[in-house]
Amino acid sequence: MRRIFHALTVVALLLGFYVLCLGILTALIALDVVVTKADASTPALGREVAIAYLLTAAAVYVVVRGAFVSTRVRHRHIVGVMVTDRDEPALWERVRFLAQAVGTRAPSRIYLVPDVNAAVWENARLLGLIPGRRSMMIGMPLLIALTPAQLDAVIAHELGHYGNRDTRLGALDHRARGSVTAAVAAAQGRLAGRRTADGRPRRFRMPGQTVYVALFGAYAHLVLSVTQQASRRQEFAADRVAAGIAGQANAAAGLRELPAVEAAFNFYLDRYVAAGIERDLLPAPGEVLGGFARLLAEPTRQADLDPLRQDPTAETPDPFDSHPPIRDRIAAIEALPPDGRPLDTSDARALATLADPAATLAAVGARMLVNDGTARQAVDWDTLATAAGADRAARSADPLRVAVASFYQQPRPLSGFLDAVDAGQLGEILDRLPKSDGATNVKASIRAARELAKTSMRPMAAAWALAELAAQGRVRWRNSWADAGGTIEMAPDLDEKLQAALDALAAIQPDAGPMRAVVYATGVPA
Amino acid sequence: MSVFDRLRNKVTKQPAFGVVGSANAAPVSTEPPPRTIKPAEYGLPTRAELIDLPSARHPLTTALLDAVDRGDRGAITAVLDAAGTNWQRRHALVKWLAIRSADDDTWLTSWLAAEPDNPAALTTYAESLSDMAFKIRTASRAEDVSSEQWEAFFRILRQVPEHCMHAAAVAPADPTPWVVLQQIALGLQYDNDAYRAVWHEVVSREPMHVQAHLAAVMYWLPRWFGSDELATAFVDDATRGKPAGTLLTQVRLQWIYFEKIPKTGAERTEFYHGPVLEAALDDALADLRAASPDHPSYPAQQHWLAYFLTMAGRYAEAYDLFKTIGPYYGARPWALANDPVSRFTGIRADAVVGWEDAGRPPLP
Numbered sequence: 001m002r003r004i005f006h007a008l009t010v011v012a013l014l015l016g017f018y019v020l021c022l023g024i025l026t027a028l029i030a031l032d033v034v035v036t037k038a039d040a041s042t043p044a045l046g047r048e049v050a051i052a053y054l055l056t057a058a059a060v061y062v063v064v065r066g067a068f069v070s071t072r073v074r075h076r077h078i079v080g081v082m083v084t085d086r087d088e089p090a091l092w093e094r095v096r097f098l099a100q101a102v103g104t105r106a107p108s109r110i111y112l113v114p115d116v117n118a119a120v121w122e123n124a125r126l127l128g129l130i131p132g133r134r135s136m137m138i139g140m141p142l143l144i145a146l147t148p149a150q151l152d153a154v155i156a157h158e159l160g161h162y163g164n165r166d167t168r169l170g171a172l173d174h175r176a177r178g179s180v181t182a183a184v185a186a187a188q189g190r191l192a193g194r195r196t197a198d199g200r201p202r203r204f205r206m207p208g209q210t211v212y213v214a215l216f217g218a219y220a221h222l223v224l225s226v227t228q229q230a231s232r233r234q235e236f237a238a239d240r241v242a243a244g245i246a247g248q249a250n251a252a253a254g255l256r257e258l259p260a261v262e263a264a265f266n267f268y269l270d271r272y273v274a275a276g277i278e279r280d281l282l283p284a285p286g287e288v289l290g291g292f293a294r295l296l297a298e299p300t301r302q303a304d305l306d307p308l309r310q311d312p313t314a315e316t317p318d319p320f321d322s323h324p325p326i327r328d329r330i331a332a333i334e335a336l337p338p339d340g341r342p343l344d345t346s347d348a349r350a351l352a353t354l355a356d357p358a359a360t361l362a363a364v365g366a367r368m369l370v371n372d373g374t375a376r377q378a379v380d381w382d383t384l385a386t387a388a389g390a391d392r393a394a395r396s397a398d399p400l401r402v403a404v405a406s407f408y409q410q411p412r413p414l415s416g417f418l419d420a421v422d423a424g425q426l427g428e429i430l431d432r433l434p435k436s437d438g439a440t441n442v443k444a445s446i447r448a449a450r451e452l453a454k455t456s457m458r459p460m461a462a463a464w465a466l467a468e469l470a471a472q473g474r475v476r477w478r479n480s481w482a483d484a485g486g487t488i489e490m491a492p493d494l495d496e497k498l499q500a501a502l503d504a505l506a507a508i509q510p511d512a513g514p515m516r517a518v519v520y521a522t523g524v525p526a
Numbered sequence: 527m528s529v530f531d532r533l534r535n536k537v538t539k540q541p542a543f544g545v546v547g548s549a550n551a552a553p554v555s556t557e558p559p560p561r562t563i564k565p566a567e568y569g570l571p572t573r574a575e576l577i578d579l580p581s582a583r584h585p586l587t588t589a590l591l592d593a594v595d596r597g598d599r600g601a602i603t604a605v606l607d608a609a610g611t612n613w614q615r616r617h618a619l620v621k622w623l624a625i626r627s628a629d630d631d632t633w634l635t636s637w638l639a640a641e642p643d644n645p646a647a648l649t650t651y652a653e654s655l656s657d658m659a660f661k662i663r664t665a666s667r668a669e670d671v672s673s674e675q676w677e678a679f680f681r682i683l684r685q686v687p688e689h690c691m692h693a694a695a696v697a698p699a700d701p702t703p704w705v706v707l708q709q710i711a712l713g714l715q716y717d718n719d720a721y722r723a724v725w726h727e728v729v730s731r732e733p734m735h736v737q738a739h740l741a742a743v744m745y746w747l748p749r750w751f752g753s754d755e756l757a758t759a760f761v762d763d764a765t766r767g768k769p770a771g772t773l774l775t776q777v778r779l780q781w782i783y784f785e786k787i788p789k790t791g792a793e794r795t796e797f798y799h800g801p802v803l804e805a806a807l808d809d810a811l812a813d814l815r816a817a818s819p820d821h822p823s824y825p826a827q828q829h830w831l832a833y834f835l836t837m838a839g840r841y842a843e844a845y846d847l848f849k850t851i852g853p854y855y856g857a858r859p860w861a862l863a864n865d866p867v868s869r870f871t872g873i874r875a876d877a878v879v880g881w882e883d884a885g886r887p888p889l890p
Contacts, residue, residue, distance in 0.1 A: 436672075436674055437672070444658075444661055444662060445628055445629045445658075445661075446629070447628070447629065447630070447631060447658060448628075448658050448661050448662050451658060451659075451662060451678050451682055452662050452674065452675065452678045454678065454681070455674045455677045455678045455681070456674065506681060507685060508655060508682065508685050509635075
């Protein structure tokens with residue numbers, strides 16, 4: 001009884017939204033009529049009339065757009081690959097099986113996307129009152145990281161939002177929440193996919209827009225808070241469905257894995273894929289996502305992720321996100337009576353379900369790279385690591401480079417620094433280095449301060465030399481999945497000579513000769 | 527550090543020759559604030575007249591520093607030669623040269639460039655580097671020293687022994703390079719056997735070297751690389767059978783100051799009036815009386831005695847020494863305090879007041 005009352009409330013709210021829109025438009029048109037009549041009798045009101053008409057036009061535009069937006073996520077806005085059941089028969093069979101087990105319609109489209117995400121949505125109309133075509137997206141990182149059973153649990157959970165257990169009432173809440181959020185976004189002019197040239201969301205500013213946005217926002221807030229409780233319950237219900245289908249242990253393991261995969265994927269994109277971005281270097285399409293699999297295969301990385309699995313804490317609470325904290329969801333699943341189904345601890349990953357994993361990885365990976373049209377070169381991981389290593393070295397050397405440039409009043413290469421040392425002017429350069437915290441404790445003479453400064457100068461000079469040697473090709477970095485910095489590769493005697501050269505630079509009587517010999521072996525500065 | 531900190535005398539002073547590990551050395555009295563005196567009434571200089579030196583400058587020191595200011599290398603060497611085989615005087619002069627090079631060492635490096643085999647130049651250079659390294663490290667406790675400071679400290683010290691060895695090779699009879707190396711051995715954390723090897727080089731050339739003994743006793747402290755037994759044995763060895771006038775009793779006084787004074791109030795008072803200190807002070811006084819005022823460690827002995835005699839309540843003797851010391855306060859133990867001037871005037875006032883309270887007994 002209570003559920004029917006709740007469902008009626010939601011329907012009333014959604015219909016009420018249209019009533020509200022109609023009300024605003026009616027009020028504005030009435031205002032126009034009044035103003036026109038006043039203008040007819042008092043000709044001097046011409047400007048006010050124009051304003052009134054303009055306001056009405058704006059309102060019509062904003063309100064209509066907000067009211068009739070659909071949650072249709074346009075095909076062209078999805079970054080990923082759509083796969084038919086001819087492309088991926090095993091995957092489709094699995095999804096259909098899960099949908100049937102959950103007791104709902106299977107989606108009619110499946111997209112494979114390069115995000116840590118799995119979602120089912122409908123192109124619903126009238127703010128979710130009328131269901132539409134159902135689509136699903138599955139993140140490739142999930143296929144890479146999760147076992148088949150864990151992925152089953154994740155997909156079953158998403159389908160569970162539309163499950164027959166709660167019938168359309170549960171789905172109604174889900175659709176409604178999606179719709180009103182989209183309506184607010186539309187009113188703000190922020191629809192998915194509309195972006196300016198540099199990636200910022202384009203905003204159309206209409207006169208009076210803020211007022212309508214505030215109104216819609218308040219209304220949306222109302223709908224969301226009314227549906228919040230039910231939505232939360234539904235989340236837990238969807239989790240129970242998932243646990244029933246994939247097994248309690250696998251469902252819990254899947255949930256634990258999600259924050260770990262998210263953290264790992266963000267780390268991977270930031271430290272590996274984007275490593276060469278300043279030089280317009282990228283991994284090959286097949287490796288963009290393939291590398292993630294290699295990263296996860298590295299034992300030390302798995303160990304790094306364990307704390308995230310044991311203690312899934314960090315969650316950014318979004319008031320419009322109905323998902324309860326992952327910790328609570330795991331606890332709820334683990335509180336269920338044990339079903340005796342074993343945890344899948346094998347090395348099998350859901351990726352194997354795909355017909356041709358390598359080709360799909362490459363196809364989705366290629367979609368990731370098509371963005372702003374900048375010509376970027378695809379290189380292997382070692383080349384990327386070398387580029388990143390050289391950039392990192394150059395950045396570490398920046399304070400020293402700046403000090404040398406300040407000394408000469410213009411930028412100079414490493415040879416310029418060495419010339420200054422030979423001229424007995426290392427002290428002046430050391431004076432220009434930024435003072436560390438420790439240095440302020442030492443109330444020392446200039447001489448002592450310079451000696452102290454040599455401590456921070458040494459690693460900067462080392463980095464500068466490395467950057468120079470990298471440019472000459474005498475130092476490389478090899479990609480390492482265990483260490484984002486890569487492993488440096490240089491001839492062993494080169495390393496020894498470099499250390500000795502650094503000692504000579506930092507000596508009480510500095511000598512730039514050995515460093516010159518190491519870096520500019522031919523004796524001619526670059 | 528704000529103006530208020532300065533007014534409240536919270537300025538931390540860095541001691542002269544890198545006293546390491548003695549952040550809490552001097553136990554501060556918790557008794558009520560001492561009465562003050564009018565120094566002039568007692569034949570003592572006022573606070574404004576005090577000078578941050580251990581004593582009036584020795585004529586050789588004055589001549590030496592004049593030579594440095596004039597840039598006269600020949601004169602520098604002449605002064606050092608005038609010290610002859612008075613190794614302790616020579617060591618004191620080298621230390622003055624090193625102090626003079628602390629801010630600007632161009633005269634020293636050009637001297638060394640011009641005369642690369644001059645043992646005085648080499649030893650001075652080594653001492654100067656050692657000073658700089660310890661100044662970078664500061665006298666803070668180990669945990670308060672930054673890694674940047676440590677790295678510079680070790681890096682500099684590692685480059686010094688070669689200069690000491692070079693000087694020792696050119697002037698084999700002179701213990702001064704080895705005394706400089708002694709301090710570096712502490713900084714570089716030589717193990718006991720390696721330190722003894724350096725120590726042997728020193729005492730085989732000058733067995734009565736007071737400054738060397740004072741440096742060594744720090745090494746043998748438990749807080750550094752020794753132990754209570756080793757330190758006690760070293761101090762006993764330093765003072766046993768040494769004739770009066772060698773001023774080696776100073777080693778015991780310094781050791782007592784750093785190691786033997788109890789922390790708690792009641793025990794401390796008891797110690798100051800006890801037999802251990804009494805015997806040490808009597809020996810030190812006899813040593814002072816027998817010593818030549820020309821001995822480089824003579825002023826230091828006076829200052830240690832003035833301090834301890836006051837703490838021990840032997841006010842007449844203490845007051846007498848303060849009169850002899852005059853305006854000079856730049857020595858231990860005053861130099862170890864946060865505010866050396868106040869420490870000096872405070873103890874001095876205690877001595878005089880105590881002497882007054884005792885009814886002005888006759889001075890020795």
